[in-house]
Amino acid sequence: xxxxxxxxxxxxxxxxxxxxxxxxxxxxxxxxxxxxxxxxxxxxxxxxxxxxxxxxxxxxxxxxxxxxxxxxxxxxxxxxxxxxxxxxxxxxxxxxxxxxxxxxxxxxxxxxxxxxxxxxxxxxxxxxxxxxxxxxxxxxxxxxxxxxxxxxxxxxxxxxxxxxxxxxxxxxxxxxxxxxxxxxxxxxxxxxxxxxxxxxxxxxxxxxxxxxxxxxxxxxxxxxxxxxxxxxxxxxxxxxxxxxxxxxxxxxxxxxxxxxxxxxxxxxxxxxxxxxxxxxxxxxxxxxxxxxxxxxxxxxxxxxxxxxxxxx
Numbered sequence: 146x147x148x149x150x151x152x153x154x155x156x157x158x159x160x161x162x163x164x165x166x167x168x169x170x171x172x173x174x175x176x177x178x179x180x181x182x183x184x185x186x187x188x189x190x191x192x193x194x195x196x197x198x199x200x201x202x203x204x205x206x207x208x209x210x211x212x213x214x215x216x217x218x219x220x221x222x223x224x225x226x227x228x229x230x231x232x233x234x235x236x237x238x239x240x241x242x243x244x245x246x247x248x249x250x251x252x253x254x255x256x257x258x259x260x261x262x263x264x265x266x267x268x269x270x271x272x273x274x275x276x277x278x279x280x281x282x283x284x285x286x287x288x289x290x291x292x293x294x295x296x297x298x299x300x301x302x303x304x305x306x307x308x309x310x311x312x313x314x315x316x317x318x319x320x321x322x323x324x325x326x327x328x329x330x331x332x333x334x335x336x337x338x339x340x341x342x343x344x345x346x347x348x349x350x351x352x353x354x355x356x357x358x359x360x361x362x363x364x365x366x367x368x369x370x371x372x373x374x375x376x377x378x379x380x381x382x383x384x385x386x387x388x389x390x391x392x393x394x395x396x397x398x399x400x401x402x403x404x405x406x407x408x409x410x411x412x413x414x415x416x417x418x419x420x421x422x423x424x425x426x427x428x429x430x431x432x433x434x435x436x437x438x439x440x441x442x443x444x445x446x447x448x449x450x451x452x453x454x455x456x457x
Contacts, residue, residue, distance in 0.1 A: 153172070154169065154183055155192075163204075164204050165203050166181060166204060169204065237285060238285055238288060239285030276323045281342065281343060281344075282341075284318050284320075287318070287346070291317060294352055294353050295353055296312060296313065296351050296352070296353050296354070297313050297329070297347070298312050298349060299312075299313055299329075301343060308344045313327070313331045313338070314331075314355055315328070315329040315353060316328045316329060316330070316355065316365075317361040319361075324340070325339075325340040326338060327340060327343070328364055330355065330356065336368075337365075337369070337372065373397075373398055375415075375418070376399075376416050376419070376422070377416075377418075378419065379417075380415045380416075380426075380435060380438070380441045381412070381415075381437045382412075382414075382426065384402075385409060385411075385432040385433070386405055386409050386411055387432070388429055392433070395425070395428065400414070400415055400416075401413060401416075410434075420440060420444055423435065423445055427448060427449075
């Protein structure tokens with residue numbers, strides 16, 4: 146939820162004793178579904194928002210739900226929009242102090258219903274298991290130039306060669322899976338740049354040139370969905386049943402499983418971007434057998450020969 150929509154929604158609720166989701170959506174300029182999500186966020190943050198379903202349903206802010214916006218500084222208002230970030234991600238972004246202060250100011254008093262606050266019962270940690278402290282460019286270093294809305298020259302590392310300079314039009318940052326990414330257009334083509342691979346950058350004097358109608362959240366969702374689709378190369382294999390759960394955990398949504406067979410194996414399809422992605426199947430040794438295509442089987446045989454020579 147953006148800061149503007151946050152305050153617009155609160156103002157609409159406070160100015161009307163009773164309203165509807167459709168009316169709030171029209172006033173704030175978003176869909177009914179988005180309003181429902183924002184209302185639940187307000188409820189979780191401690192605001193006494195009442196939602197009633199059915200023919201005579203509606204939305205109301207109960208007494209005591211007003212917000213004195215004069216208590217919030219402009220920076221605190223902005224940081225109310227940083228939902229979904231855990232404490233570590235806020236620290237990496239350099240906003241943990243301001244964000245925490247803003248949330249404390251808007252938190253409502255505990256209701257007299259003997260229910261424990263949701264915030265005391267849920268903790269968010271977006272770091273991957275066994276993750277190390279991220280290296281490379283910190284998002285806190287980059288956020289200042291991003292807020293200026295200018296183009297960036299980014300020195301980006303690449304496999305098999307030295308880093309090269311790339312000129313991009315940045316939309317903003319994405320925090321996902323314990324890592325940070327720069328979401329940007331390069332010559333009009335959307336890119337997802339891992340901050341770990343940024344060896345340096347410099348802001349340019351020209352304003353960023355974004356595609357009309359494209360927003361950060363939608364573009365990030367598009368890029369991540371495309372990446373998680375796995376690729377166009379389909380590698381067929383058979384996995385020993387006792388390794389299926391481990392394969393799902395490691396390979397994730399790129400792996401599609403069939404029905405287990407009587408021989409103790411399960412047929413599967415692994416979607417890969419390039420042939421070299423079959424390397425990840427070496428972790429399963431002889432409990433995963435590649436059945437096609439022929440070039441994938443040949444690559445696995447070659448990798449197995451090199452591994453045997455290495456340890457012989």
